[in-house]
Amino acid sequence: MDSTYPLGVGLAMLGGAMGALGLLFQKKSVNEVPLDQRGKGFMGKLARKPLWLTGMVFQYGLSGACLLLAVKFVGPALVPGLQAIGLVFLALGSVYMNHESLNKLEMAGIPIMIVGVFLLGISELGIDQDETLDFLADKAALIRIALFTVICLFLWAVSHFGSYKAGKRRVTIMALSTGIPAGLTYFWMSPMIVTMFKVLPGDGTLVQAVIMVAAALLVLMNSILAAWQMQAAFKYGQASNIVPVQGVTLQTIPVIVYFGVYALSPPKPESVYYVSIGVSLIILAGFLLGRRQAASLDKPADTAALAKDQAAASPDP
DSSP states (O other): OOTTHHHHHHHHHHHHHHHHHHHHHHHHHHHTSOGGGSSTTHHHHHHTOHHHHHHHIIIIIIHHHHHHHHHHHHOTTTHHHHGGGHHHHHHHHHHHHSOOOOOHHHHHHHHHHHHHHHHHHHHOOOOOHHHHHHHHTOHHHHHHHHHHHHHHHHHHHHHHHHHTTSGGGHHHHHHHHHHHHHHHHHHHHHHHHHHHHHHTTTOOOHHHHHHHHHHHHHHHHHHHHHHHHHHHHHTTSOHHHHHHHHHHHHHHHHHHIIIIISOOOOSSTTHHHHHHHHHHHHHHHHHHHHHHHHHHHHSOSSHHHHHHHHHHTSSOO
């Protein structure tokens, strides 16, 4: 086990916790705004609240920095699963900060999530920087990267636009497709980071510089695409359904990356079992705990918002 592996695991979990804390701060700030004041100028009111701004810093600043460093230390295969521990903090924090309650399913989801994340952590399915640099120097590997990216984007386009004609299954298909650009974001973070630490100090090659620029653009594009896709999905279904279903795709892509794209062997025979069981438990816990995060997104501010949401959820494309 590389000496930076435990650090990367810890940073991924810390990033998930920071992101959850940021959401809790934002939700608490939203709760403080009366329902009749959540119309025009609502975002302006939130932007003047120190707690809401702190939440944004936690979610996008501190959490983002932790996750970037985690990808640097353990690669893109483990980080999406490890950061899912944030759902536990989100559930517990909702009880203490927002005075909500946990039902039996949510209470069951907490130990399930902890066990799943623990199994991922001990699987040692990390991808270190040297492996990534060697991988990027291999022409066959670069072809696999390009092919994997094109296939993922193609599947995203087919599933997203095809979902508009899927009738009752629209929400499920669209939710699954939201995990594709999110998974690609994590995938391309690793090449971006390792080449950046070579190119910026002046030690990189021309090929590494090209990869760095391409990776940065793809990370930006997929981040925007994932955010836009999620908002589009929210128009047709409840976040309590969409957020957990997204986890199925998001947790599957990193495993494909490790074994299919990087073509790496497991560091120990039991790693495959740890990952398989761990990912399954995280997906299950995500369904149990995902409703906690979604609750604040599904509550309309007034009856007009409810009517609008119901109209948006109609089967007509």
